[in-house]
Amino acid sequence: MNTSNVYRNKTMNVITEADVGSTLRIAGWVENIRDHGGVSFIDLRDMYGTMQVVMRDTSLLKGINKEDCISVEGPIQHRDEETYNPKIPTGTIELEAHTVTMLGKVHRQLPFEIQTSKEIREDVRLKYRYLDLRNKKVKDNIVFRSQVISFLRQKMTDMGFLEIQTPILCASSPEGARDYVVPSRKFKGKFYALPQAPQQYKQLLMVSGFDKYFQIAPCFRDEDARADRSPGEFYQLDFEMSFATQEDVFRAGEEVLTATFEKFAPEGAAVTAAPYPVISYKQAMLEFGTDKPDLRNPLRIIDLSEFFSRCTFKPFIGKTVRAIKVHANMSKGFHEKLLKYAQSIGMGGLGYLQVKDDMSYKGPIDKFIPDDMKSEIAELAGLEAGDTIFFIADRESKAANYAGQLRNELGARLDLLEKNAYRFCFVNDFPMFEFDEEEKKIIFTHNPFSMPQGGLEALNTKDPTEILAYQYDIVCNGVELSSGAVRNHDLEIMVKAFEIAGYTEEDLKEKFGALYNAFQFGAPPHAGMAPGVDRMIMLLRNEENIREVIAFPMNGNAQDLMCGAPGEITEHQLREVHIKIRD
Template structure:
């Protein structure tokens, strides 16, 4: 015999005309009430929707306030034609209340109207997050997140990946972001760390003979917040494959991400194969290693034209140019505002020339150009009447990034970005090493465990700054979704790679003892990546801040206003783990 639920026969969102004349019981939250002269109409809400409950006996609603948890029972009837609400799936019916019971009272004034919570100051929303999550939009974000994770998990399993959990308590890493460290009670003066990623363990799983691993992995980094980065913790689709190349990994990522985005969004999604853009090309054409391909503007390098120019700001500088079609007719204020933006990001100015209908150049930069320069610019930038060519000049290090910011700002102001698209690409061939700005030392650019292209021969014979790694990012609409790499599984190559970055073999063996030891016992070639779940959900739900798609996020200052974390602990707790506050 089917058990009858004490609180409901139906959810609020499933009452339909097929239920007319049935006696039903529903439970939810008291969202709103309208008084029509002796008859009151109550909107009752649960996770599944809203149903209207008609109350003729006003005593039923004595001391019932908004957001109380209530249970109502009665007969389902069809609404009058003039009261039908087409915005609700239950909008053609209502329940004539026979009973109305308060299950959970609201005992204090609400800090905000639940339906308006997204307009409230974030600090207040996070302090009362359980109320904020009742807001339909916020609530739906978390439901979609759950469905996306479920879809991804099923997809990975269908592709032969095993869902394997890796440790949360692990050892501190000398590379990457700051660790969250945890003092050990049993081991005086020693500490665990929360994993910045399951990197070591997933590589060890490949050595252990598992062919394809994945998990929806929690990661912990003591980093500052950004709009697309939550402080403290985040989740990623972490996966690794044995006996696999870079293309094997990119193919899996394409399939999973394409199907996920098309499943949960009506927008256009790039079809596989996604574009592969080498790092150098990305920095030149887009001024960033996170290119937004919805932006049609591209950057060109014209530095060679101004090696001996009489125009001092361009002489022996790195000079980039951006051609914007049909821009010459823009108002004077447009160019003034672009100049103001340029100076705000550290540029000394923003030169440009307009191209008129006779292909003549107009603007202050024109007087520094020779006829041969004009001819070359027309060809290089593919100029035509109505174009404006913007110039960005600075040192080799800064010019590409400044040009990238100007490219983005021009597209925003001119509304060139198609908001109805998800444009995916892979940025590949990242440099293995870079020079540390503060120390001048050669350091790893990204993951220190990546395989250098050319292997030991490249590490031995090439300038470290010319060595390219099998490292790759996946980028969507200018947001990095994931980093990944073909892993360095060879001890000799690893020792040399770390030596270039200033680590002795003894340090490598000490700090990464598990991998160092495991790779002596027949490690297979392996590769992987880890797309960020939070960012995927943020893009699909079209939220501007990542905290909108996390159930209980910290604020931008890495505080949990709901539970009061981080908080002080007792002297005894400190003694237990041998800690003294300085």
């Protein structure tokens, strides 16, 4: 017990019935006040718990309001049995106040009730985030976050990785998302950038001879917000390995993520055991309509393009036709609502067939399928009595996208998703390049520093859009948790890959000079990935919005409503960094 502290000598979580008869000092915030005339009660809350304080000298309550910060001293005693509170650990005891010291007075009306802060508008919560964080559910998310990050650090260290911090002020990167730029005071007209990821630095660490690196890395991207993406900044478990293949990275990623989710997932949750399923990008786009498949959903998409090329239904001829089979009772109203959903995402309509008990069909497309082909579609789609099969027809990319959204919607509306489960998979074999319709040129699809499959020979002989990269994502419950790649450490291959994407060797020297130079001094093969910490915690806490697991998040418009960022700066500050604001 800390007897010397003038504010408290015990926190709420360590006070028990064993303290009955002892005189203690406790400190915290006034959560509730109940004045019963001759006796008053306060629920006093600190970070660790809540305790009832009884004031038989009711003058001690004078001037005290909710959320005042106070220190109270007095003996610990048993509560009357009829007033026990089984919801809190200290529910059988109370402190009888003999002295009360005001530590921090509330001078304004509270903008909201602390205990119900999660129910009010987000902009108000974020403006007064320091009050919102007093809410137990909000605070518990941040405590949980700390525990997860501590575990990740220890796990990575146990796996032989060395934690190294990389710079925050770095050079601007021409690839990826939009940079946050920082003007230089000493070098007029020049700028630093905040790192979108420690990509180049971690590769340079491998060239430096550090075998296994990791860090809980802050990353900065000037992107718009989504439910699973915080604008401005986020954290990732960034790691890289020398002399490593794709499979080596898979094993490391599986080990740390499985251990983390098994430890921190809700009680009874199912977690995918290693090795995780590996799904190619091509297969993912066909079977799930997305490169972020949610494996809790049992529905799969099939391709019926060739089948419908032989039918008489003109809207499907020459189109990519995808189909989803569902075994469920669906009312006319269900079909109408699903059609409205399909139209809301851009589809012109939604064809379907229902399979009757005698294996005949009913539905708007039935008459366009020749009788001699009806058994064929049953075999292709594995149809059984009671099934309904939905059809999506468009050009390939749109058909895949629509089918993926429809699969998700059917899974949600029919309550098909596996409950209390975390289903992981790898998605790999991403295309290295794609044709940009706007720019009318070949561009990198994802990370330009990835090793192309087939190496230099593939770059020299194949259609660039057919070249695959050693790139991979980890997906959990439809959320991209991590991206990574086997890196291109061969200078000749790198020069050729960038040449295909429109960069000269001089461009490569100028824009990526550190890597270009370092790879001339014996670079080892290396690979890595970077699971997102914020997304990981969002999934583990079953939160729908990533801002619920960040202590001081920006709003969806990339504003810090609490501190007023972004904000204006003085003319003197602008002059120091050689900037003039244009009208």
